[in-house]
Amino acid sequence: xxxxxxxxxxxxxxxxxxxxxxxxxxxxxxxxxxxxxxxxxxxxxxxxxxxxxxxxxxxxxxxxxxxxxxxxxxxxxxxxxxxxxxxxxxxxxxxxxxxxxxxxxxxxxxxxxxxxxxxxxxxxxxxxxxxxxxxxxxxxxxxxxxxxxxxxxxxxxxxxxxxxxxxxxxxxxxxxxxxxxxxxxxxxxxxxxxxxxxxxxxxxxxxxxxxxxxxxxxxxxxxxxxxxxxxxxxxxxxxxxxxxxxxxxxxxxxxxxxxxxxxxxxxxxxxxxxxxxxxxxxxxxxxxxxxxxxxxxxxxxxxxxxxxxxxxxxxxxxxxxxxxxxxxxxxxxxxxxxxxxxxxxxxxxxxxxxxxxxxxxxxxxxxxxxxxxxxxxxxxxxxxxxxxxxxxxxxxxxxxxxxxxxxxxxxxxxxxxxxxxxxxxxxxxxxxxxxxxxxxxxxxxxxxxxxxxxxxxxxxxxxxxxxxxxxxxxxxxxxxxxxxxxxxxxxxxxxxxxxxxxxxxxxxxxxxxxxxxxxxxxxxxxxxxxxxxxxxxxxxxxxxxxx
Amino acid sequence: xxxxxxxxxxxxxxxxxxxxxxxxxxxxxxxxxxxxxxxxxxxxxxxxxxxxxxxxxxxxxxxxxxxxxxxxxxxxxxxxxxxxxxxxxxxxxxxxxxxxx
Ligand code: HEM
Ligand code: SF4
Numbered sequence: 001x002x003x004x005x006x007x008x009x010x011x012x013x014x015x016x017x018x019x020x021x022x023x024x025x026x027x028x029x030x031x032x033x034x035x036x037x038x039x040x041x042x043x044x045x046x047x048x049x050x051x052x053x054x055x056x057x058x059x060x061x062x063x064x065x066x067x068x069x070x071x072x073x074x075x076x077x078x079x080x081x082x083x084x085x086x087x088x089x090x091x092x093x094x095x096x097x098x099x100x101x102x103x104x105x106x107x108x109x110x111x112x113x114x115x116x117x118x119x120x121x122x123x124x125x126x127x128x129x130x131x132x133x134x135x136x137x138x139x140x141x142x143x144x145x146x147x148x149x150x151x152x153x154x155x156x157x158x159x160x161x162x163x164x165x166x167x168x169x170x171x172x173x174x175x176x177x178x179x180x181x182x183x184x185x186x187x188x189x190x191x192x193x194x195x196x197x198x199x200x201x202x203x204x205x206x207x208x209x210x211x212x213x214x215x216x217x218x219x220x221x222x223x224x225x226x227x228x229x230x231x232x233x234x235x236x237x238x239x240x241x242x243x244x245x246x247x248x249x250x251x252x253x254x255x256x257x258x259x260x261x262x263x264x265x266x267x268x269x270x271x272x273x274x275x276x277x278x279x280x281x282x283x284x285x286x287x288x289x290x291x292x293x294x295x296x297x298x299x300x301x302x303x304x305x306x307x308x309x310x311x312x313x314x315x316x317x318x319x320x321x322x323x324x325x326x327x328x329x330x331x332x333x334x335x336x337x338x339x340x341x342x343x344x345x346x347x348x349x350x351x352x353x354x355x356x357x358x359x360x361x362x363x364x365x366x367x368x369x370x371x372x373x374x375x376x377x378x379x380x381x382x383x384x385x386x387x388x389x390x391x392x393x394x395x396x397x398x399x400x401x402x403x404x405x406x407x408x409x410x411x412x413x414x415x416x417x418x419x420x421x422x423x424x425x426x427x428x429x430x431x432x433x434x435x436x437x438x439x440x441x442x443x444x445x446x447x448x449x450x451x452x453x454x455x456x457x458x459x460x461x462x463x464x465x466x467x468x469x470x471x472x473x474x475x476x477x478x479x480x481x482x483x484x485x486x487x488x489x490x491x492x493x494x495x496x497x498x499x500x501x502x503x504x505x506x507x508x509x510x511x512x513x514x515x516x517x518x519x520x521x522x523x524x525x526x527x528x529x530x531x532x533x534x535x536x537x538x539x540x541x542x543x544x545x546x547x
Numbered sequence: 548x549x550x551x552x553x554x555x556x557x558x559x560x561x562x563x564x565x566x567x568x569x570x571x572x573x574x575x576x577x578x579x580x581x582x583x584x585x586x587x588x589x590x591x592x593x594x595x596x597x598x599x600x601x602x603x604x605x606x607x608x609x610x611x612x613x614x615x616x617x618x619x620x621x622x623x624x625x626x627x628x629x630x631x632x633x634x635x636x637x638x639x640x641x642x643x644x645x646x647x648x
Contacts, residue, residue, distance in 0.1 A: 027557065033601045047602060049626050051559035051638035080635055095638055098557050346632055417622060418630035421602075426621075428632045476620050 001064055001369065002147050002291045004112045011155065012114045019043045020102035027099065042122075044115030045101055048421050054093045054101060055118040056108060060128040060146040060170075061089035061372040065359040068370055070111045072355035078104050083355065085340060085348045087412055087461055088167075089127045089372040090118060094419055116154065121162045123153035123233070127169045129177045130373035133292060134335045134381040136327040139189040140196050142172035144289040145225065148280065152226050159233050163240030164248035166233070167205075170198075174490075179374060181213045181492035182206055182464060184250045185232060188490070190219055197221040202232060202262065203254030204492075206458035211251040212492045214259040216266060222285055224270075227278040231269035235262060294330075295367035295382055301332025302386050319443060320392055320403030326379075334385050336366075337405040338378040338395060343439045347413045347431050348376035350400075357398045365391055376412055377405065407442040408450055408511075409435035412461050416454025416471060417478070423454035425471025425478035430507050437508040438515075445515060447528045451486070464488035466530045467511060468495045480507050484514065484541050485533045496538050499546045513544040548608050550577040550616070551590055552626070553600035560638040561626045562600060564590065570600055572640065574616055574627050579608065 004012070019039070026036045040046075044055040056071070063071075071091055075083045078100045079093045086092055096104060108114055117125055126149045133141040149168060153159065159166070169183040180186030186201035197219045204213025220228045232250075239257070241247045254262050305321065326335040338358060340348050350358070362370045362380055365387050371379035383391060395401035404410045411434060414420065416427030430452055438445070451465030455472075462468035468483035479501030486495030502510050515529075517540050522532045533541065551564035562570040563577035580587050587605050594603055606623055608616050618624055629637040 029598065033556075033598050047554055047559055049622070050561060050629060051554075095635070098559065349633075417625055418632055423622070426631065428630075432632065473621075478621060 001062060002059075002143075002288070008112070008151075009109075012109050012112075012116070015043070015114065015116060016102065016105040016109050019105060023098060023102055038120070040101075041119040042116070043101075043105065044118035045096075045098075046119065046421075048094070048415075048419050049417075050419065051095045052098060052101070053419070054096045054104065054115060055086075056091050056093070056113060056115050057118050057125045058089050058091060058113075058372050059125050059150050060132070060143055061130055061374075062132075062143065063362075063370040063372065064368045065363040065370070067111045067113055068355050068359035068362065070107060070113070072352040072359065074104055074107060075355065076352040082349050082351045084346070084415065085350065085372050085376050085378065087374045087376060087414075087459065088118075088125065089130075089374055090125065091372070092415075094415075119165075120160075121164050121166075122160050123156065123162075123166045123168065126150055126153070127167070127178055127183075127374060129171045129173055130337075130371040130375075130377075130379045131177065131326055131335050131381060132172060132371075133294070134326075134328055134330075134333075135173050136329045137175055138173045138329065139191055140172040141289075141292055142170045142187075142189065143292045144285060145187075145198075145222065146170050147288055147291070148226065148285070149229070152229070152278075159237065162233070162237055163242045164245065164250075166236070166250070168229075176488075176490040177373075179461070179464065179488040180204075181490070182210075182461075182488060183213065184236075185229065186213050187225075192219045195221065198225055200228065200232075203251040203259070205249050205251040206461060206463050207249070208246055208456045208458075209249075209251065209255075210458065210463040210494045211255060212494065213251075214254060216259060216263050223280045223282070224274060226280055227273040227276065228266075228270055230278055231266045231273055234269050235265045239265075295369070297330045297333060297382070298384070301330075301384050303332045305385050305388060316401065316403060317389075317392060318403075320401060321388070322443075323403045323405045323407060325388070328382070330382070332385055334383055334388065336380040336383050336388065336391060337373070338380065338400050339402040339404050339410060340377050340400065341404055341410045341435065342399055342402045343404075343409055343435045344432055346428050347411050350378070354398050354400060357394065358400075361391055361394055374412075375405075375410065377410070404439075404442065406447050406449070408438045408445055408448045409442055411435065411450045411452060412465070413452040414454050414460035416452070416460075420454055422457060423471065424456075424473040425454050425480065426504070427452040427454040427460055427469075427471060430469060430471075430480065430504055433504075433508050434511060438511070444519070444525075445529065446525070447530075449488075450511075461488065462486070463494045464492070465495060466533070467514060469507065472501055474501070478504050480504060482507075482510055482514075482545070484538060485530065487530060498538065498542050510545055514541050517541050517544045548610065549580045549582060549584070549587060549605045550574065550608050551580075551587065551594070551603065551605050552577075552623075553594065553603040555640055556599050556601060558638055558640050560640050562640070564594070572637065574608075574618070577608075577616065579610070579616065580605070582607075 201213035483495030
């Protein structure tokens, strides 16, 4: 895992001191709210419906046990004993008090964490595959490049006041688990002539105008990547619209200008930057890569799960084994998804005690490593197969042993109207109702991604849910629009809206109707919901829902 | 009918204007204004100037049985009662449940 150098440590410390002073001045009345708001947002501090909300960065979703213990400690000491893990691979605290925030930031700095670049019109924290460095299907571990992007983008003076926020996602695997085509820039590892480089996608996004990113370059070598990214950012910074915040994202620029012209302009800018100071020397890449070297795997780890007997005896454990293990590149090892979607609970929430227990699991069983996934779960990336049973039992003790990864109850839900000042409708209770309704049958439905947002900003990724649910407000009541057929993977698709909204109470029934169509018309049990939808088209689903 | 509401600076807690520079967490104690009462804008401007309550707004309310004051939007009900999920309740002001500003 990356360790701060003196430069990193100094700038995080300075930023914490600056913010501490800004808070003092705000409380003393020397700064007005209008002056203070942009300053607090630059430090991840929002004001929500009930209280402040602090968003803490977890760069590319990687944590060690010390950091997780610290997050637990902050939840216990300054908040209400829990934190909310988000689709941006971050954690949010919902109840901090303004005077405590400088102390929280100091505590975070002790473990090399901060809240910088979690808000505002800058390059946000880069996100990646939660199985990076562990996945069996990886061409290259994306974390060294993600870290280099973090260093390049952190407090980048030229890109601190972009037209709008800017999100970069990167994956080194063939299967995209980081939704790269729905980010402002998406990077996918690519092999060409025996060399590994990056396919670059630009102009993806969700929100009010969902767009699938377009490929701007099919191969950028490592050494040129920063110069190429900088070229894209320059073109965006120059031409991105600043007059209308709904048209300010790069997706609109790409859409309105056309990818060919954007490519030309980026290439022209790149020609100027290429072979300059941004060229990444191989020895620097190698140096950063050593931080992410594979842990000392046991070469002779037993490659079979001791599971069969236990699984026969325990259906819950069998389900956990089937759903929550992910194939590791090292024989004898596996990655484990710890679902933060226990049926009836708030998606993504973890208590301080749960965070502490998970930190201990990482220390004991996973070379001190943890990941946050964009699906709002946690991951133990490097676990010996022979330890799976012991880990499972420990997860049962803390109520986080749900074997539902990728199933209908593994829902992404934004905070919605229960917390969010921008919301039109609640998301969390809808997620809870769906999970409760379908949990006993979810195995039959197989892979099914339900995603819920409380407004069109789409923080809950509803556009790319196999079934997406969008909360709207009509005459003071909550209504939910249902979309079908979205896909966040490399086969990226935005879901189709099926028709008028339904009330919150009607959502589980509506899903039941959609699922009945799927169960009746699927070719066989191996045809997933999304494939069936692609084959059948929206008509039968629409018919079932609206007659 | 309207009441004036916002979030208290230090805690972020939802507060209502009780009258005479007093703000507190209890909607029932909020001063009620007629819809077009001219002093609402003046009070909002004065509160904005003091800058100790932020996200200021005048929100519509209804009175039932001459007693209970209710907001008619779900958003305001959630602000007045806390999230509908979990058992967290509301954010509390740092000291008592009202502040003089
Ligand atoms: C303080 C609460 C939040 C606020 C005020 C907020 C605000 C917004 C806004 C305004 C947008 C639309 C941006 C645009 O299209 O230009 C957006 C998009 C998004 N937010 Fe949030 N959000 C909040 C919470 C969250 C949470 C909890 C998550 C993670 C679970 C999240 C993840 C995202 C994602 C993934 C998108 C869409 C991707 C994109 O197009 O950028 N946000 N948010
Ligand atoms: S989608 Fe809307 S309601 Fe949900 S967190 Fe984002 S801004 Fe808030």
